[in-house]
Amino acid sequence: MPGIVVPALPRRLKWCARPGTADRVAQPGLEPPVRATVLSMTGQANSIGQAAGGPVFGVIGTAASLTTALVGSAGLLTPIVALYGRFGRERVPPRRRARRDP
Numbered sequence: 001m002p003g004i005v006v007p008a009l010p011r012r013l014k015w016c017a018r019p020g021t022a023d024r025v026a027q028p029g030l031e032p033p034v035r036a037t038v039l040s041m042t043g044q045a046n047s048i049g050q051a052a053g054g055p056v057f058g059v060i061g062t063a064a065s066l067t068t069a070l071v072g073s074a075g076l077l078t079p080i081v082a083l084y085g086r087f088g089r090e091r092v093p094p095r096r097r098a099r100r101d102p
Contacts, residue, residue, distance in 0.1 A: 030038070053073065061069030
């Protein structure tokens with residue numbers, strides 16, 4: 001059973017994170033063509049990063065240890081969290097609640 005669940009876990013986690021990432025990257029108020037371009041570029045950058053980094057960290061995991069590969073990949077991604085925090089707060093306007101007239 002763990003052999004089936006473990007490979008599917010990253011895919012499910014990415015699926016859960018996608019709406020939050022899309023909201024942060026493509027800010028509300030962008031024109032639809034610009035928003036589509038930003039989301040497309042984000043997806044392409046993700047694919048390129050996986051294709052370039054995956055084999056490298058696979059070799060590290062095989063040669064050294066899985067822990068070393070995971071710590072290395074986490075270290076590589078840590079600055080991204082700071083960038084999301086910094087730029088996300090500045091550009092995302094607060095959401096307004098719809099007013100209902102009685």
